[in-house]
Amino acid sequence: MGLSKTEEFVQADITLAKYAKALGHPARIAILRILLERNTCICGDIVEELPLSQSTVSQHLKELKDAGLIKGDIEGKKVCYCINENNWRHAQQLLQSMFVSYTSCNTSCC
Amino acid sequence: MGLSKTEEFVQADITLAKYAKALGHPARIAILRILLERNTCICGDIVEELPLSQSTVSQHLKELKDAGLIKGDIEGKKVCYCINENNWRHAQQLLQSMFVSYTSCNTSCC
DNA sequence: TTTTATTATCGTAATATTACGATTAAAGTT
DNA sequence: AACTTTAATCGTAATATTACGATAATAAAA
Numbered sequence: 001m002g003l004s005k006t007e008e009f010v011q012a013d014i015t016l017a018k019y020a021k022a023l024g025h026p027a028r029i030a031i032l033r034i035l036l037e038r039n040t041c042i043c044g045d046i047v048e049e050l051p052l053s054q055s056t057v058s059q060h061l062k063e064l065k066d067a068g069l070i071k072g073d074i075e076g077k078k079v080c081y082c083i084n085e086n087n088w089r090h091a092q093q094l095l096q097s098m099f100v101s102y103t104s105c106n107t108s109c110c
Numbered sequence: 111m112g113l114s115k116t117e118e119f120v121q122a123d124i125t126l127a128k129y130a131k132a133l134g135h136p137a138r139i140a141i142l143r144i145l146l147e148r149n150t151c152i153c154g155d156i157v158e159e160l161p162l163s164q165s166t167v168s169q170h171l172k173e174l175k176d177a178g179l180i181k182g183d184i185e186g187k188k189v190c191y192c193i194n195e196n197n198w199r200h201a202q203q204l205l206q207s208m209f210v211s212y213t214s215c216n217t218s219c220c
Numbered sequence: 221t222t223t224t225a226t227t228a229t230c231g232t233a234a235t236a237t238t239a240c241g242a243t244t245a246a247a248g249t250t
Numbered sequence: 251a252a253c254t255t256t257a258a259t260c261g262t263a264a265t266a267t268t269a270c271g272a273t274a275a276t277a278a279a280a
Contacts, residue, residue: 009136009161013143017136023205024131025238026119032208033123040217044256051119056239058258063237077247077256082215092209095133098142099202105192107150135268154226166269168228173267187226187277 016098019091022067027052027060032083035070041082043075126208129201132177137162137170142193145180151192153185 022028027050034049035042047057061081064070068087072079132138137160144159145152157167171191174180178197182189 009140013136013139017134017139020130020139021134024127024134026123026127027238029123029127029130029208030119036208036211039213039215041215047257052238053240054257055241055259059238062258072257074246074257077254079257082217083212085212085214088209088212095205095209098139098146099198099205101146102193102195102198103149104195105149105151107192137268157227162268163270164227165229165271169268172228182227184227184276187224187279189227 012094016091016094018067019069019087019094022064022069025060027057028064031057031060031064032069035081035083041080043078043080046081122204126201126204128177129179129197129204132174132179135170137167138174141167141170141174142179145191145193151185151190153188153190156191 023032030050031046034046046061047054050057052060061070061072065072068084069091070081071084072081074080133142140160141156144156156171157164160167162170171180171182175182178194179201180191181194182191184190
């Protein structure tokens with residue numbers, strides 16, 4: 001359904017899940033790659049690179065912005081997008097520390 | 111809606127998004143933490159640690175399994191869960207390489 | 221064999237997500 | 251001022267997700 005119950009979980013897990021959820025769609029990964037590819041802000045031009053309508057891309061951009069992974073500032077007639085450095089590093093660190101905490105299973109049942 | 115259109119994106123992005131999506135809920139992060147905490151398989155006991163019903167937890171487990179992040183083998187009366195080592199490392203590598211590809215924005219518009 | 225324990229699945233309701241076209245909003249351009 | 255460009259938002263339909271209780275399925279235990 002989309003009931004949340006997130007209040008029952010620890011904050012770090014909620015934050016990590018929020019970042020991961022934002023990464024959980026190919027279009028948003030593609031948007032991030034465009035932003036990453038050139039290490040500069042992108043003012044427009046994102047819609048043309050994706051097989052989606054302008055409104056849909058705008059919606060995906062909003063989700064990335066809401067999750068904190070990107071920033072978007074108005075720059076005249078266009079809007080200027082780029083990675084949100086602080087949160088990007090934060091997400092990286094949270095994910096990394098979870099992934100790194102894995103050590104091979106020492107039982108053989110799986 | 112949940113229209114997909116994933117066929118229009120590159121495979122690596124689709125795979126990465128699939129892993130990220132599975133990580134996109136606090137309950138599933140919590141489940142993974144339980145599996146990571148003890149470096150052994152868990153036969154049962156996962157439901158008791160979460161503030162969710164058995165059926166809901168089972169559903170989350172299924173999603174983690176479908177995404178490939180965990181394995182679950184039948185072990186007598188219980189089911190034995192653990193991290194899927196190969197895919198775990200694959201997800202880690204895909205995420206890591208995306209995050210690492212970021213270098214600070216050299217323009218000042220954002 | 222009946223009972224018990226454990227997990228998956230079904231049915232379902234509520235909410236969220238994804239996608240689009242149409243419209244709006246805001247700032248340049250003519 | 252009227253027009254154009256760019257991006258957000260609205261309205262919407264279709265599908266997915268999340269949650270639960272109830273039921274099924276399976277295997278161990280009695």
